[in-house]
Amino acid sequence: MYGLPRELVSFQVTTSVDSIKWVEVHYTDLIGRLRMISTSFSDEIVVSVDGSSIGVERVESSDVLVFGDRETLVKLPWSSEWGRIIGNIHRDREGVHTLDSRSIAQRVEKYSLEEYGLRPVMGVELEFFLFKNISIECTPPLSLSCAIKPVDRTIKGVLTGYHAVNSDLDSYRYELAETLSRHFNINVKCHHHEVASSQLELVVEHDRPLRIADSVQTIKYVAKKVAEFKGVKASFAPKPLPGENGSGLHVHVSLWRGSENVFYDPSDAHGLSQIARYFIGGLLYHARALSALVAPSVNSYRRLIPGYEAPVYAFWGFGNRSTCVRVPFSTTTNSIRVEFRPPDPSANPYLALSAIIMAGLHGIRRSIDPGDPLDMCAYNVIRVPREKRLPSSLIEALEELEIDNEFLKPVFPRELVEKYIEVKRAEYIEVSQHPSPIELLVYS
CATH class of the missing domain: 3.30.590.10 (Glutamine synthetase/guanido kinase, catalytic domain)
Incomplete structure (x- = not known):
């Protein structure tokens, strides 16, 4: 394995998500900066985010949601209990946010x-x-x-x-x-x-x-x-x-x-x-x-x-x-x-x-x-x-x-x-x- 660090070697490849307890929810802001929030793992990954702190909403109406895309879920190789999922920014449960860049692709x-x-x-x-x-x-x-x-x-x-x-x-x-x-x-x-x-x-x-x-x-x-x-x-x-x-x-x-x-x-x-x-x-x-x-x-x-x-x-x-x-x-x-x-x-x-x-x-x-x-x-x-x-x-x-x-x-x-x-x-x-x-x- 080309001398992988111990943290990586110790984790064997698997597609199972049974052992995941926590997940890093990754999402991208308008200028391309990767952002992350950690949450407990569940069948549907949805987290609330302060939209005013990422430049997509005004402070007086700042609540937005990040919906994890299940197809992007992987286990993190440096921790057997952690996963990573990529998400889209939504204004609410009904529709994606106008300023969500991932939805453009x-x-x-x-x-x-x-x-x-x-x-x-x-x-x-x-x-x-x-x-x-x-x-x-x-x-x-x-x-x-x-x-x-x-x-x-x-x-x-x-x-x-x-x-x-x-x-x-x-x-x-x-x-x-x-x-x-x-x-x-x-x-x-x-x-x-x-x-x-x-x-x-x-x-x-x-x-x-x-x-x-x-x-x-x-x-x-x-x-x-x-x-x-x-x-x-x-x-x-x-x-x-x-x-x-x-x-x-x-x-x-x-x-x-x-x-x-x-x-x-x-x-x-x-x-x-x-x-x-x-x-x-x-x-x-x-x-x-x-x-x-x-x-x-x-x-x-x-x-x-x-x-x-x-x-x-x-x-x-x-x-x-x-x-x-x-x-x-x-x-x-x-x-x-x-x-x-x-x-x-x-x-x-x-x-x-x-x-x-x-x-x-x-x-x-x-x-x-x-x-x-x-x-x-x-x-x-x-x-x-x-x-x-x-x-x-x-x-x-x-x-x-x-x-x-x-x-x-x-x-x-x-x-x-x-x-x-x-x-x-x-x-x-x-x-x-x-x-x-x-x-x-x-x-x-």
Whole structure:
């Protein structure tokens, strides 16, 4: 079992819930933060929550409910009497809350099937860092300092980290993948050391959007838990280390009609159908607005800069990692797909994955031509028009979403989009008002 910690080894895999006495009810707030309340186990898991403390209700009418989804119930491997269930936020027993993000992923699955006769299939590559320590000292308004100690170091400019052998991170990623597969029903397709120092990547096998979004939240939770057992820290910040690659949440998408992958066309030289090209067209057309949902932090835009395999322009290409949309080389008809590269782990996966699907479907509905694929490094393109440039800040992305959100309306309630922009704008203002250590160093 790859040297799992004693707490994990002692718990054997089982689907039985007979011994569960307590359950962690996990739910996700609007901006993607995982929240948890513990309760005694019963046939129906429903807990009352203060909606004003999670930003979905006013204090004078703040009671909301979280309903556990029984399909997500698992035993926690570090305690034989504890389970975990994922829930949706409800205003009452009659209906889901307008600001519940998990329900958006459920709606987008239904909308795709009912309106287009298509079933979206998604997969993700989730990148993150493992640090020996993250030390942050903040004593407002006088000082702010941050110290990060990577577990290992790569040699700048030599790219020694990518697929490194005998890395200090090996045992951790073995344990994490094993724990996710055996105890949380998450099919980890592969995992490896990434380009940057102390950076890992987990590739999750394709599934329906809701399952993938649940998996992203679960991986973040379990990754931090396993790191805790090993005395280290897992970080999902998009760009924690200057001068190194940041962490992305690359999203792979295909659309299916029954058992047919409609992104495949045997008559095309690359096997890519016109439907797939229209889907790409939708992603590129709405890329600036999508940024607010898929790269939703101030730190996100430290990652989206030239030179670090992160996109900066709304171009697409075959096997091109400098573009916004990449069409990976595929060996089978079933594996033909498109990859959307701007997302990062700070995104709310329920909103991000759903918005990606809605943008692509809008491209199909309007037959949006993506233009010719780019066969050069996107960073070397000159005189790129504004509409083809991804936002350079969170506030710019939010302004784009405020203008361009009509394509989301069949699935995203207006109240949710408006509240999201309001909360994220306040977050941007708060973070921007605090000077960073490097600013103090340079300008003092």
